[in-house]
Amino acid sequence: MSQYVLLRHREIPHLDQLDVYLKHGGFEAAKKVITQMQPADVVNEVKTSGLRGRGGAGFPTGVKWSFLPNNIWPHYVVCNADESEPGTFKDREILESNPFQLLEGLMIASYAVQANRAYIYLRGEFWQIARKLDEKIAELEKAGLLGDHLFGTNYSLRIYTHLGAGAYICGEETALLESLEGKIGQPRLRPPFPAVYGLYGKPTVINNVETLTNLPPILEKGAQWYRSFGTEKSPGVKIFSLSGNVNRPGNYELPLGTTFRELIYTHGGGIPEGRKVKAILPAGASSAIIAVNDDAILDTPMDYESVAAIGSQLGSASVIVADETVNMAWLVSKTVNFFKHESCGKCTPCREGTFWMNRITQRMMAGRAVESDVDLLANVANQIAGKCLCALGEFSVMAVQTGIRQFRTDFLEQVKQQTAPVAQGD
Amino acid sequence: MNELLQNYPEEVKQILAKYPAEYKRSAVMPLLYLAQRKEGYVPRQALEDIAEILEMSPTEVASIVGFYTLYYDQPAGRYHIQVCTDLPCALRGADKFLEELCQRLGIREGETTPDGLFTVEAVKCLAACHRAPVFQVQGDGEIEYHENQTVELTLAWMEQVREKVRAEKEAQS
Numbered sequence: 157m158s159q160y161v162l163l164r165h166r167e168i169p170h171l172d173q174l175d176v177y178l179k180h181g182g183f184e185a186a187k188k189v190i191t192q193m194q195p196a197d198v199v200n201e202v203k204t205s206g207l208r209g210r211g212g213a214g215f216p217t218g219v220k221w222s223f224l225p226n227n228i229w230p231h232y233v234v235c236n237a238d239e240s241e242p243g244t245f246k247d248r249e250i251l252e253s254n255p256f257q258l259l260e261g262l263m264i265a266s267y268a269v270q271a272n273r274a275y276i277y278l279r280g281e282f283w284q285i286a287r288k289l290d291e292k293i294a295e296l297e298k299a300g301l302l303g304d305h306l307f308g309t310n311y312s313l314r315i316y317t318h319l320g321a322g323a324y325i326c327g328e329e330t331a332l333l334e335s336l337e338g339k340i341g342q343p344r345l346r347p348p349f350p351a352v353y354g355l356y357g358k359p360t361v362i363n364n365v366e367t368l369t370n371l372p373p374i375l376e377k378g379a380q381w382y383r384s385f386g387t388e389k390s391p392g393v394k395i396f397s398l399s400g401n402v403n404r405p406g407n408y409e410l411p412l413g414t415t416f417r418e419l420i421y422t423h424g425g426g427i428p429e430g431r432k433v434k435a436i437l438p439a440g441a442s443s444a445i446i447a448v449n450d451d452a453i454l455d456t457p458m459d460y461e462s463v464a465a466i467g468s469q470l471g472s473a474s475v476i477v478a479d480e481t482v483n484m485a486w487l488v489s490k491t492v493n494f495f496k497h498e499s500c501g502k503c504t505p506c507r508e509g510t511f512w513m514n515r516i517t518q519r520m521m522a523g524r525a526v527e528s529d530v531d532l533l534a535n536v537a538n539q540i541a542g543k544c545l546c547a548l549g550e551f552s553v554m555a556v557q558t559g560i561r562q563f564r565t566d567f568l569e570q571v572k573q574q575t576a577p578v579a580q581g582d
Numbered sequence: 583m584n585e586l587l588q589n590y591p592e593e594v595k596q597i598l599a600k601y602p603a604e605y606k607r608s609a610v611m612p613l614l615y616l617a618q619r620k621e622g623y624v625p626r627q628a629l630e631d632i633a634e635i636l637e638m639s640p641t642e643v644a645s646i647v648g649f650y651t652l653y654y655d656q657p658a659g660r661y662h663i664q665v666c667t668d669l670p671c672a673l674r675g676a677d678k679f680l681e682e683l684c685q686r687l688g689i690r691e692g693e694t695t696p697d698g699l700f701t702v703e704a705v706k707c708l709a710a711c712h713r714a715p716v717f718q719v720q721g722d723g724e725i726e727y728h729e730n731q732t733v734e735l736t737l738a739w740m741e742q743v744r745e746k747v748r749a750e751k752e753a754q755s
Contacts, residue, residue, distance in 0.1 A: 239709045240706070240707050240709065241707065242668035242669050242670055242671075242706075242707040242711065243669070243670050243711055244707075244709060244711075245709045245710055245711055245712060247709070248709045248710070273602075279709070280650070280652040280725070281652070281708055281709070281718055281725055281727075282709075283724060283725035284724075284725065284726065284727075316600045316601075318600070318608070318611070318612070319611065319612065319615065320611070320650070321611055321614070321615075321646075321650030321651070321652040321653055322650050322651035322652040322705075322706075323649065323650050323651065324706065324707070335611070336608060337605065337607065337608055338605075338607035338608045338609065338610040338611065338636070338638075338646070339607075339646075340645060340646065340649045341649065341650075356602065356605050397711070397712070398712070399670035399673070399674075399711035399712050400669075400670050400673040400674075400711075401673055405670075405674075405711065405712035405713075406712045407712070437669075441668065441669055441707075474711075476669060476670050476673070476711075478673065482673070487669060490668065490669040490672055491669060494668055494669070494706055494707070497706055498706060500649075
């Protein structure tokens with residue numbers, strides 16, 4: 157793309173400074189929305205744009221907003237900045253380098269659902285980012301762009317940051333709400349969904365950083381402009397976070413529907429030493445693994461539907477590449493270890509299951525496993541699937557099930573070798 | 583006497599102002615960061631102070647400390663060096679980086695250097711996969727990222743920190 161929508165700071169130096177952001181049309185969209193549009197019109201425009209949530213689930217944003225009841229008040233908006241999925245680092249770049257566009261997006265979302273108070277829930281590790289955001293928020297309030305009677309209207313908004321403290325589960329929206337309410341971050345039973353019973357029991361919209369950052373350009377240039385990017389069912393642009401065995405890992409903002417081949421070879425510079433791609437995890441550690449045993453797989457467009465059609469999910473588009481030197485049993489042991497550590501412990505299948513899977517994979521890595529452990533691992537994964545309170549348990553089995561199904565020989569080899577494989581880069 | 587309130591009256595007030603008065607329990611996590619700022623862990627007294635401010639039980643506050651990984655209930659090194667060893671980082675050599683760093687420091691993962699300054703730990707994802715090996719440093723109430731690391735770079739940085747701490751001590755004596 158010749159022009160960025162989300163990573164505009166790469167073209168406009170110092171976009172994180174208010175005067176620079178204002179000089180490049182900053183807060184014009186928020187002003188237009190708040191002074192000229194009815195909240196329902198904003199919701200409809202976002203619905204028409206086809207914007208889907210960029211946190212992973214891909215639910216249509218405007219539709220999500222429209223679920224809030226108009227007879228229960230106050231409404232809240234919460235920005236999910238708890239980015240913790242291995243392979244994901246897109247929100248961090250926006251937060252660090254283009255914070256005003258996020259804040260403007262948060263203003264637009266808040267106006268659309270008539271919330272007067274919004275929170276940005278950041279993972280605790282983003283301590284420095286939170287301090288910087290606090291400064292930006294204070295700057296906006298001082299400039300009269302945030303606070304009471306925005307742009308001379310009756311609409312008022314306060315934005316606050318809130319730091320988590322190192323728990324992946326808090327990216328799950330109901331666990332995030334529990335955490336924001338000062339409790340252990342464990343998911344709530346649903347329904348009721350946050351749109352009806354959210355923060356402090358009130359109707360709440362929770363949107364990802366990237367989702368919100370899309371809003372100012374959509375409202376400024378219109379839904380049809382936004383639909384000119386991407387595909388019919390997955391319109392717009394997306395930040396693809398590329399990591400693993402690639403020459404140029406990083407964030408790449410591209411239209412939805414760009415192929416894996418273009419991302420990995422054109423933008424990512426290919427695989428070190430000309431090796432071949434063995435597998436792709438298109439949505440971070442929680443992905444169903446895509447085996448690249450057929451070169452045509454690389455030509456799959458990266459949109460929600462096409463990636464689902466080859467047995468995985470686009471999720472937050474955090475594409476991890478493993479090359480031909482990677483033993484997939486080792487790779488699976490890494491994902492299992494992550495989910496075992498991050499299981500919140502609320503539901504038994506996830507708490508016990510991830511613990512058990514981790515024991516088996518650690519045994520494999522320590523050279524103490526037997527052949528039947530491969531089937532045992534698959535069996536435990538199958539027992540977890542479909543029985544958990546939230547998606548974390550489901551995520552924990554994705555790589556296990558698809559890894560064993562497609563790379564069984566790697567697991568058997570690992571059991572026979574009785575030594576831990578060495579990761580590339582080591 | 584509420585020591586936290588006495589030591590940080592302005593900060594406590596600012597934190598409480600972020601949340602609706604009837605939901606002040608939301609302030610428990612920021613107050614824990616405040617309590618941890620000086621010693622690098624949450625002392626027993628702070629649990630009681632926070633509980634009193636927020637009208638919770640000390641046990642409820644302690645459960646928050648236990649659940650979240652960035653809070654500590656025991657003293658350790660002044661600086662926690664936390665290396666991400668999750669899948670994308672491991673594909674870029676993070677496991678070996680951590681192993682070598684520990685070797686050079688003469689400690690095992692999870693242990694503290696003999697001078698009591700650095701505790702080295704493996705942590706889960708830091709959202710910096712493209713710049714691995716990466717670690718964060720938690721200490722003095724702050725968290726700072728160090729990306730694209732080598733063992734040599736990290737050791738050199740640690741030496742700078744030691745210098746800073748020595749200078750601080752000299753200034754105090």
